Amino acid sequence: MSIQKQMKTLEYDVLVVGAGIAGGESALNLADLGYKVLLLEKELSIGGKMILLSKVFPTLDCAACITTPKVSEIARHPNITIFTGAEPQKILKKGSHRFEAVVLQKPRYVHVADCTGCQLCEEACPVSVTDEYQYGLVGRKAAYIPFSIASPRAAAIDIDNCTLCGACERACPTKCIDFTQTPEEFLVKIKSVVIATGFELFDPLKIPRYGYGKYKNVITSMQMERELAPTRPFNTVLRPGDGKMPDNIAYVLCTGSRDKSVGNPICSQICCMYSIKQAQLLMGALPMADITIYYLHIRAFGKGFNEFYVQAQDMGVEFIKGKVGKITGKENGNLVVRYEDIKAGTVKEAEHDMVVLSVGVLPNQGISGVFENEELQLDPFHFVNQVDLMASPAKTSIEGVFVAGTASGPMDIPDSILSGGAASAETTSYLRKESL
Numbered sequence: 001m002s003i004q005k006q007m008k009t010l011e012y013d014v015l016v017v018g019a020g021i022a023g024g025e026s027a028l029n030l031a032d033l034g035y036k037v038l039l040l041e042k043e044l045s046i047g048g049k050m051i052l053l054s055k056v057f058p059t060l061d062c063a064a065c066i067t068t069p070k071v072s073e074i075a076r077h078p079n080i081t082i083f084t085g086a087e088p089q090k091i092l093k094k095g096s097h098r099f100e101a102v103v104l105q106k107p108r109y110v111h112v113a114d115c116t117g118c119q120l121c122e123e124a125c126p127v128s129v130t131d132e133y134q135y136g137l138v139g140r141k142a143a144y145i146p147f148s149i150a151s152p153r154a155a156a157i158d159i160d161n162c163t164l165c166g167a168c169e170r171a172c173p174t175k176c177i178d179f180t181q182t183p184e185e186f187l188v189k190i191k192s193v194v195i196a197t198g199f200e201l202f203d204p205l206k207i208p209r210y211g212y213g214k215y216k217n218v219i220t221s222m223q224m225e226r227e228l229a230p231t232r233p234f235n236t237v238l239r240p241g242d243g244k245m246p247d248n249i250a251y252v253l254c255t256g257s258r259d260k261s262v263g264n265p266i267c268s269q270i271c272c273m274y275s276i277k278q279a280q281l282l283m284g285a286l287p288m289a290d291i292t293i294y295y296l297h298i299r300a301f302g303k304g305f306n307e308f309y310v311q312a313q314d315m316g317v318e319f320i321k322g323k324v325g326k327i328t329g330k331e332n333g334n335l336v337v338r339y340e341d342i343k344a345g346t347v348k349e350a351e352h353d354m355v356v357l358s359v360g361v362l363p364n365q366g367i368s369g370v371f372e373n374e375e376l377q378l379d380p381f382h383f384v385n386q387v388d389l390m391a392s393p394a395k396t397s398i399e400g401v402f403v404a405g406t407a408s409g410p411m412d413i414p415d416s417i418l419s420g421g422a423a424s425a426e427t428t429s430y431l432r433k434e435s436l
């Protein structure tokens with residue numbers, strides 16, 4: 001069986017799928033050892049979710065300050081080729097140390113090398129749509145730079161919403177906008193594959209009683225993350241319903257985690273800690289605000305995590321062991337949280353002016369269907385199965401295919417980086433066996 005058609009053929013040592021922190025770490029390690037790496041990212045920028053975060057628990061280091069130097073090292077490395085807007089369509093195992101992949105690259109309608117990032121196209125474009133990189137909190141233009149620290153920092157045209165008015169083309173000083181671009185397919189020959197496709201966030205619309213989508217002041221933790229980030233949409237923390245600065249914010253932990261009724265029985269491992277982090281950041285941003293965290297159990301299991309939890313308590317964050325049943329909106333935009341106070345054994349209500357749903361981590365399942373002639377096994381929760389978890393954690397069911405980061409299960413950034421390192425070490429040892 002061959003998948004060779006009339007396509008441009010490219011050859012690398014390793015294909016890394018997904019350019020979040022885990023895939024980026026794997027790609028850098030392999031490239032430093034002299035291997036030629038093709039790094040695929042389906043979004044317009046590399047950096048994954050981490051590049052969009054505010055600060056990181058438990059150190060409160062700035063996420064962008066850690067991510068941007070790594071991202072620029074990846075972007076400049078002579079042994080790494082990056083395709084953004086690109087995904088593998090199929091991957092075929094052709095023999096030991098031999099894979100073929102068909103990669104689809106979507107058109108950006110901008111020649112990246114010539115784009116200066118001046119944003120004149122954005123200013124000229126008359127079309128406004130919701131900004132997915134700000135998680136729907138604000139709008140963007142149909143001609144747009146994904147976000148200010150994107151890599152590459154180049155414009156793209158959102159062709160689905162573009163009216164083809166030509167205003168961006170006329171405004172562009174380097175004439176790099178090109179509406180003739182079409183999707184391109186490449187045949188990529190590689191010796192090994194690293195899967196670093198990351199995770200999806202739980203969609204809170206699946207729990208209608210929490211009022212997400214109905215009440216504008218119920219937001220997700222990722223939206224709050226954007227409000228707190230240096231590249232934030234507003235200059236401070238605002239509630240989306242009316243632009244008021246909130247002074248009484250509630251968190252609902254385990255939204256879509258440890259909940260069989262929504263099909264996700266497992267702990268997401270990061271939500272307790274990122275909520276505690278956000279609570280501390282909010283106390284700095286809004287010193288007069290009250291913060292309440294409704295939790296079932298606080299899982300502060302990592303290095304420095306329990307101290308971080310105690311620090312939040314000492315700062316005045318209120319922790320209520322309570323199961324939230326329902327959130328209802330009031331005319332003034334405030335929200336009434338009805339919950340079971342587990343310690344008191346009673347049902348209570350409390351009013352807050354903003355509610356943050358600490359949404360859980362879900363598997364990104366699409367990648368398993370890409371493998372054509374061998375099965376990429378998934379675990380019972382649909383993450384990529386680690387077939388030899390104790391001895392060889394990056395190994396998958398296909399020899400020569402390794403997994404890195406949250407593609408194999410929920411984990412935080414330090415563990416994703418460690419896992420990216422493990423995947424590159426196991427890939428190296430596999431590649432070295434070829435020459436023996």
Ligand SMILES: Cc1cc2nc3c(=O)[nH]c(=O)nc-3n(C[C@H](O)[C@H](O)[C@H](O)COP(=O)(O)OP(=O)(O)OC[C@H]3O[C@@H](n4cnc5c(N)ncnc54)[C@H](O)[C@@H]3O)c2cc1C
Binds near residue numbers: 086201221412413
């Ligand atoms: C609200 C929130 C706050 C957080 N705060 C913290 C914190 O303070 N500290 C901490 O340690 N952790 C935090 N985390 C967790 C952190 O985001 C993850 O640990 C980390 O992003 C995992 O990295 P990853 O590379 O595995 O996955 P991702 O960041 O998901 O990256 C995967 C990449 O693969 C790409 N991709 C997916 N499928 C394909 C495909 N088929 N082809 C090509 N590309 C593909 C995606 O577009 C993405 O760029 C937080 C998470 C959330 C949701």
Ligand code: SF4
Binds near residue numbers: 124163165166
């Ligand atoms: S051609 Fe499309 S992207 Fe360019 S300005 Fe007009 S609507 Fe915006």
Ligand code: SF4
Binds near residue numbers: 117171
């Ligand atoms: S596409 Fe042109 S106008 Fe837009 S940012 Fe790039 S160089 Fe500037």
